[in-house]
Amino acid sequence: xxxxxxxxxxxxxxxxxxxxxxxxxxxxxxxxxxxxxxxxxxxxxxxxxxxxxxxxxxxxxxxxxxxxxxxxxxxxxxxxxxxxxxxxxxxxxxxxxxxxxxxxxxxxxxxxxxxxxxxxxxxxxxxxxxxxxxxxxxxxxxxxxxxxxxxxxxxxxxxxxxxxxxxxxxxxxxxxxxxxxxxxxxxxxxxxxxxxxxxxxxxxxxxxxxxxxxxxxxxxxxxx
Amino acid sequence: xxxxxxxxxxxxxxxxxxxxxxxxxxxxxxxxxxxxxxxxxxxxxxxxxxxxxxxxxxxxxxxxxxxxxxxxxxxxxxxxxxxxxxxxxxxxxxxxxxxxxxxxxxxxxxxxxxxxxxxxxxxxxxxxxxxxxxxxxxxxxxxxxxxxxxxxxxxxxxxxxxxxxxxxxxxxxxxxxxxxxxxxxxxxxxxxxxxxxxxxxxxxxxxxxxxxxxxxxxxxxxxx
DNA sequence: TTATGATTAAAACGAACGTATGAATCATAA
DNA sequence: TTATGATTCATACGTTCGTTTTAATCATAA
Numbered sequence: 001x002x003x004x005x006x007x008x009x010x011x012x013x014x015x016x017x018x019x020x021x022x023x024x025x026x027x028x029x030x031x032x033x034x035x036x037x038x039x040x041x042x043x044x045x046x047x048x049x050x051x052x053x054x055x056x057x058x059x060x061x062x063x064x065x066x067x068x069x070x071x072x073x074x075x076x077x078x079x080x081x082x083x084x085x086x087x088x089x090x091x092x093x094x095x096x097x098x099x100x101x102x103x104x105x106x107x108x109x110x111x112x113x114x115x116x117x118x119x120x121x122x123x124x125x126x127x128x129x130x131x132x133x134x135x136x137x138x139x140x141x142x143x144x145x146x147x148x149x150x151x152x153x154x155x156x157x158x159x160x161x162x163x164x165x166x167x168x169x170x171x172x173x174x175x176x177x178x179x180x181x182x183x184x185x186x187x188x189x190x191x192x193x194x195x196x197x198x199x200x201x202x203x204x205x206x207x208x209x210x211x212x213x214x215x216x217x218x219x220x221x222x223x224x
Numbered sequence: 225x226x227x228x229x230x231x232x233x234x235x236x237x238x239x240x241x242x243x244x245x246x247x248x249x250x251x252x253x254x255x256x257x258x259x260x261x262x263x264x265x266x267x268x269x270x271x272x273x274x275x276x277x278x279x280x281x282x283x284x285x286x287x288x289x290x291x292x293x294x295x296x297x298x299x300x301x302x303x304x305x306x307x308x309x310x311x312x313x314x315x316x317x318x319x320x321x322x323x324x325x326x327x328x329x330x331x332x333x334x335x336x337x338x339x340x341x342x343x344x345x346x347x348x349x350x351x352x353x354x355x356x357x358x359x360x361x362x363x364x365x366x367x368x369x370x371x372x373x374x375x376x377x378x379x380x381x382x383x384x385x386x387x388x389x390x391x392x393x394x395x396x397x398x399x400x401x402x403x404x405x406x407x408x409x410x411x412x413x414x415x416x417x418x419x420x421x422x423x424x425x426x427x428x429x430x431x432x433x434x435x436x437x438x439x440x441x442x443x444x445x446x447x448x
Numbered sequence: 449t450t451a452t453g454a455t456t457a458a459a460a461c462g463a464a465c466g467t468a469t470g471a472a473t474c475a476t477a478a
Numbered sequence: 479t480t481a482t483g484a485t486t487c488a489t490a491c492g493t494t495c496g497t498t499t500t501a502a503t504c505a506t507a508a
Contacts, residue, residue, distance in 0.1 A: 008485080008486085023349070024248065024250060024347055024349075026248060026250035026251045027250045027349065029464075029465065029466085030465080030466060030467085031464085031465085031466095039486085040485095040486055040487055040488085041466095041467095041487090041488090041489095042467085042468080042469090042486075042487075042488090043485085043486070043487095044466095044467095045466080045467060045468075046485075046486080047485095050466080050467080051466065051467090118346060119346045119347060121346075121396070122342065122343045122345075122346045122347065122395070122396060123248060123343060123346065123347045125247075125248075125251065158427070161427050161431075162431055164396070164397060165393040165396070165397055165428065165431045166393070167396060168392045168393040168394070168395065168396020168397055169389040169390070169392040169393040169396070169435070170392070171346070171392065171396060172345070172346060172388070172389070172391060172392020172393070172395060172396060173388060173389055173392055198443075198444070199441075199443055202441035202442060202443055202444075203382070203385050203441050204389065205441065206438045206439060206440065206441040207385075207386055207389045207435040207436075207438055208435065209438060210434040210435040210436070210437060210438020210439070211393070211431040211432065211434040211435035211438070212431075212434070213434060214430045214431055214433060214434020214435070215430060215434070216430065217423075217426035217427050217429065217430040218426060219422075219423055219426055220422070220426075232455080232456085253494075253495065253496085254495080254496060254497085255494085255495085255496095263456085264455095264456055264457055264458080265457090265458090265496095265497095266456075266457075266458090266497085266498080266499090267455085267456070267457095268496095268497095269496080269497060269498080270455075270456080271455095274496080274497080275496065275497090
């Protein structure tokens with residue numbers, strides 16, 4: 001009794017994850033999903049209720065772990081620091097590094113989920129946006145607070161903006177891995193997929209930290 | 225004879241631009257577009273041939289100017305430098321600043337087109353991706369070359385990656401202007417839309433330059 | 449005024465969509 | 479073995495999709 005349903009559910013989730021990543025939510029049909037999963041068309045509505053609920057479950061399956069892990073790592077960092085602020089580089093690594101290292105774990109969705117997440121952050125159907133906002137709120141607040149403490153001399157508004165920019169650079173770096181292959185003649189290096197990921201983490205981390213610690217902007221009409 | 229068709233065409237393009245931005249390509253129907261434009265349903269196919277062609281025309285109307293302007297500004301910078309490399313900050317401003325300043329010009333699409341562009345870069349239906357890659361190729365190549373010359377000590381692969389990251393931060397900063405309003409309690413500053421744009425440019429520029437000039441990453445197993 | 453070509457309008461097309469239904473099939477426990 | 483509840487299956491429902499068609503309406507030139 002268990003084997004059949006678990007298999008069907010997971011096959012649907014896997015197919016949905018891959019197809020939503022490749023073609024977006026609106027661009028993916030139930031018939032594509034059930035076809036790729038090798039299950040009956042009615043199985044999605046039977047197991048998940050609706051297409052929207054399936055999409056939410058695709059995310060929840062991965063985000064629950066990711067959010068817990070991010071909390072756990074930050075907890076450990078703060079415990080280790082014992083009241084002192086945590087280094088910005090450690091915070092950035094806890095947030096973005098944890099995400100990127102997820103891509104190396106095929107059991108947690110690997111690159112497929114990461115690219116789905118990246119693209120979804122800028123493709124906000126109303127219900128997806130609301131769902132992601134709810135799922136992310138607690139973690140975002142914790143990390144923002146940590147950055148405020150780590151960079152007390154930087155205005156909070158500036159930190160929020162730069163967190164915003166870091167999210168963008170990261171999501172694009174992932175979601176666009178194939179998109180930009182067309183824009184740039186990607187012949188500079190011949191890296192296989194896992195090698196590219198191994199090198200992406202330090203590359204992106206350098207970039208993010210450089211941006212986070214950049215000199216503050218001068219607004220028009222303000223002095224130094 | 226001219227007035228009717230030009231009006232209809234532009235009304236359709238304006239409605240398409242706004243709706244594609246708000247709901248994506250697949251999420252927008254011809255009936256929504258013609259309804260908002262106040263024209264007959266058949267008008268899109270009459271004037272543009274198909275929904276895909278309309279989407280392409282929505283982009284071409286804005287990108288032609290943007291690409292020309294980016295080329296023009298870089299030409300001027302290189303002429304001014306007279307054979308010497310152009311400063312990285314000037315190149316970044318020519319590429320990203322030109323884009324962002326477009327958002328202040330309502331005649332060139334303003335924030336609406338900018339957000340559409342930002343979101344489309346990570347929402348690549350096959351035909352859109354191919355189209356954008358074609359439209360952008362020449363400009364991207366010119367700017368990459370300029371950055372190679374401006375930063376001769378940085379490996380080309382690293383520059384390409386960082387250009388990639390900068391694109392992501394920028395597109396997300398624009399496309400996500402409303403998306404993230406739900407994630408963060410955006411009460412830190414009360415800025416109206418134009419004020420936010422005025423401050424976004426220097427903010428983003430500082431971040432991008434900080435990232436572009438960050439220390440090079442250390443890969444595992446490599447020395448300093 | 450009338451002829452002509454461009455544009456708009458109303459209506460319909462077949463295809464694909466998400467979802468619902470009821471019967472068939474399965475695994476399990478009495 | 480049989481009864482039961484869970485799951486799968488084939489099929490159809492009503493809608494909406496992008497597109498096409500044909501006729502009406504418009505602006506212009508002869």
